[in-house]
Amino acid sequence: MTTSPVQAAASTALPQPIINPEPGAFAADFNQRPFDFSHNLGNHPLFALPRLVQLSETLINSDMSDRVSCMDSNSAIDSQWAGCHLTDQVSHIIENIEQAGSWVLLKSAQIDPAYAALTEQVLAELETLSAMPFRSQITWLDTYIFIASPQAVTPYHIDHEATFLFQIHGERTANLFDPRDRSILSETEIEQYYGGNLGAALHTPAKQEKALIYPLTPGRGVHHPSRAPHWFKNGQQYSVAMGIHFCLKGCDQEAYIYQVNHLLRQLGGQPTAPGQSKLKDILKAKVLSALSKKNPRSKGDLLRSGFFRCREIMNFPRKLFP
């Protein structure tokens, strides 16, 4: 039986709604603590492997090959990120993800109009569900697609951005942690992370006792707020998941405070911890904001351009008088 163009178009239409409305968590816990939810993207054709090969080629051929990365997936929970494969192998790895022992990350999926429409609809639904018009506060937005082999482990880490992760294919276990619990994520770990050590947050058995564990199947999703530690373990099948990632203005300001503190500490100071002095926090955030690129072209620009400039200025006297 052949499929008519009308049927083919209908099969790739976005579900209405994408996220199933549930009272409670979206409004109470948005960007505060992790929670799970249900959605209607499970096994959607936009995430079939041939379609994802097409997306990877679009990214590579549009001079965005840095938006595609591919890594060995046989990592331990507490390991740092493993080495990259070459991007010319990406199509082959996606097609053979069941046996490849790898994971592929496609960033900026929204350069393809189909994924842009999907991202827009998800954000609109999230604003309604959370009762927060947070889109006006977004300073950076990106849609990632993770494609990973069976049993793949995404090691424990934190991200600056908040995330809504949608499991599309395969089973996966999400281990999420409360970012506000300082016995899990210490002030030192946060400051080191914003100072450039992306692996600063360390997993321990004691922290694991406090994990919020969510079994993910197609149609389930999780929210992890800014800086919520997380690690994932795939099940017996390959996994495809979509993450809508975004930075919010308030979180950026906090990052800038930690960065100034990191620089002051390197100069021998004992800076006031964030939250102890409103005036100092405002001043620190303003200094880094002023030094940051006005039109950031990446999350790195947004988060670190002011930090790098500030560090250069602080180190200038040392260069003059070594």
Ligand SMILES: [Fe+2]
């Ligand atoms: Fe992450």
